[in-house]
Amino acid sequence: AANAENLPPNLPSWSQHLGFSVDDRPYGRPSQHEGHVVRRSVKWLTATRESSVNFTPLHELDGFVTPNGLCFERHHGGAPDIPSQDHRLMIHGLVNRPLLFTMDDLMRFPPVSRFHFLECAANGGMEWRGSQLNGCQYTHGMVHCVQWTGVSLKTVLDEAGLKSHAKWLLPEGADSAAMTRSIPMEKALDDCLLAYSMNGERLRPEQGYPLRLLVPGWEGNMWVKWLRRIEVGDQPWHHREETSKYTDLLPDGKARRFTWVMEAKSIITNPSPEKPLSVKGVQQLKGLAWSGRGKIKRVDVSFDGGMNWQTARLEEPVLPKCLTRFYVEWNWDGKSVMLQSRAMDETGYVQPTYADLHQVRGENSIYHNNSIQTWLINPNGEAENVRLG
Ligand code: MTE
Numbered sequence: 287a288a289n290a291e292n293l294p295p296n297l298p299s300w301s302q303h304l305g306f307s308v309d310d311r312p313y314g315r316p317s318q319h320e321g322h323v324v325r326r327s328v329k330w331l332t333a334t335r336e337s338s339v340n341f342t343p344l345h346e347l348d349g350f351v352t353p354n355g356l357c358f359e360r361h362h363g364g365a366p367d368i369p370s371q372d373h374r375l376m377i378h379g380l381v382n383r384p385l386l387f388t389m390d391d392l393m394r395f396p397p398v399s400r401f402h403f404l405e406c407a408a409n410g411g412m413e414w415r416g417s418q419l420n421g422c423q424y425t426h427g428m429v430h431c432v433q434w435t436g437v438s439l440k441t442v443l444d445e446a447g448l449k450s451h452a453k454w455l456l457p458e459g460a461d462s463a464a465m466t467r468s469i470p471m472e473k474a475l476d477d478c479l480l481a482y483s484m485n486g487e488r489l490r491p492e493q494g495y496p497l498r499l500l501v502p503g504w505e506g507n508m509w510v511k512w513l514r515r516i517e518v519g520d521q522p523w524h525h526r527e528e529t530s531k532y533t534d535l536l537p538d539g540k541a542r543r544f545t546w547v548m549e550a551k552s553i554i555t556n557p558s559p560e561k562p563l564s565v566k567g568v569q570q571l572k573g574l575a576w577s578g579r580g581k582i583k584r585v586d587v588s589f590d591g592g593m594n595w596q597t598a599r600l601e602e603p604v605l606p607k608c609l610t611r612f613y614v615e616w617n618w619d620g621k622s623v624m625l626q627s628r629a630m631d632e633t634g635y636v637q638p639t640y641a642d643l644h645q646v647r648g649e650n651s652i653y654h655n656n657s658i659q660t661w662l663i664n665p666n667g668e669a670e671n672v673r674l675g
C-alpha cells in the first residue's frame with residue numbers, strides 16, 4: 287500500500303533531496319521497484335542448470351519488443367562469453383573460396399536491421415498432456431522479439447561463391463554443445479541473417495555474442511548462437527538435433543521431421559495467472575500474436591471458452607515474422623469468464639484448438655504446440671490455466 291506521507295498534499299520524500307548523479311549508472315538498469323520483472327526457470331524441468339531454459343516474463347511487457355535482459359535463454363551446454371577479437375566464422379565445403387572472417391570483416395558488409403520473434407519449438411511443450419504450469423511466463427515465455435542487426439547470409443555466401451550442387455548448410459556453434467542444424471539453401475538465401483546486435487547494442491552473451499544465425503519464422507534451435515562455422519553440402523546431415531531431438535512423435539509411432547516453421551499462435555498476457563483482475567468495470571485485455579509464415583492478419587478473443595468471438599485491435603506496426611500486440615477493451619462484471627485468443631495469419635492459417643491439434647498429433651509430442659490457451663477468470667479475479675475439450 288502507498289505511504290500516506292508521500293501522497294498529496296504532502297511533498298514526497300524524493301522531492302526533498304537530490305537524486306542519483308549522471309555517473310552513478312554508466313550502464314542503466316531498471317527501477318529497483320521493478321525487481322520482480324525477471325526471467326524465471328522451472329527447477330524440475332531439466333537435470334542441469336547449463337542445459338536448461340528460462341522464460342520471458344510476457345505478462346510484464348508492453349509493445350512487441352523484448353528488452354535484452356528479459357529475452358528467454360535456452361542453451362544446451364551453458365553460455366560462453368567469447369572475446370570478440372578471438373572469434374572467427376569459417377565458411378567451407380561446397381564453395382569456390384573457403385573463407386575465414388573476423389567480426390571486423392563481417393561488420394564491413396552492408397548492415398541490415400529487422401524485427402523478428404524467436405520461439406523455441408518446445409514453447410508450450412509441458413502443456414501437451416493437460417494444463418501444467420499456472421502462468422503465461424511458463425506456458426508461452428519461450429519467445430522473444432528484438433530488432434536484430436547483422437549482415438545478410440546471402441551476401442556472405444555470395445562472397446564465398448556457392449558451387450552448383452550446394453543445397454544445404456550446417457551452421458555450428460562455438461559453445462561446448464557445438465549445436466548444429468541442417469538448413470536448406472532456399473531459406474538461407476531468402477531471409478537469414480548473421481546477427482551481431484540486438485536492440486541497438488551488441489548481442490548479450492546468452493543470446494550468442496559475438497555472432498548468431500537468424501532463421502526468421504523457423505524454430506529457435508536453428509538460430510545457432512556463437513556461430514563459428516558454416517559447412518556447405520548437398521544434403522542434410524541428420525544430426526542429433528534433427529533426429530532424436532526436434533522431431534514430433536505421432537500416435538502411429540512415426541515421427542514428423544524437419545518441422546521448421548513456427549505456425550500462428552497467440553496468448554493473452556493480461557489478465558493471466560500472474561496478472562489477476564483487481565477491480566470490476568472497464569479492463570484492457572492485452573496479448574501477443576505471431577506467425578512464422580508472415581504477418582498476423584487478425585486476432586479474435588472469446589470470453590466464453592470459444593463459443594462467441596470478437597475481433598481484437600492490432601497495434602501497428604504489424605510486421606512479418608514478428609510479435610504483434612493486440613488489445614480488447616471490455617467490461618468485467620465480476621462473473622467467471624473463459625478467456626481465449628485465436629490468431630490468423632496472412633496465409634489464412636487459423637490457430638487450432640487443442641482438441642483439433644490433439645486429433646492429428648496425439649500426445650507424444652513436445653514440440654510445436656500452438657493450440658489456443660484458455661484462462662479461467664474466477665469471481666475473485668484470479669486467472670487459472672485450464673484445458674477445454
Ligand atoms: N546455439 C548454440 N550454439 N547452442 C545452443 O544450445 N540453443 C538453441 C538456439 N541456438 C542453442 C543455440 C535453442 S534450442 C534455442 S530455442 C535458441 O537458441 C534460443 O535462443 P535464445 O537463448 O536467444 O532465446
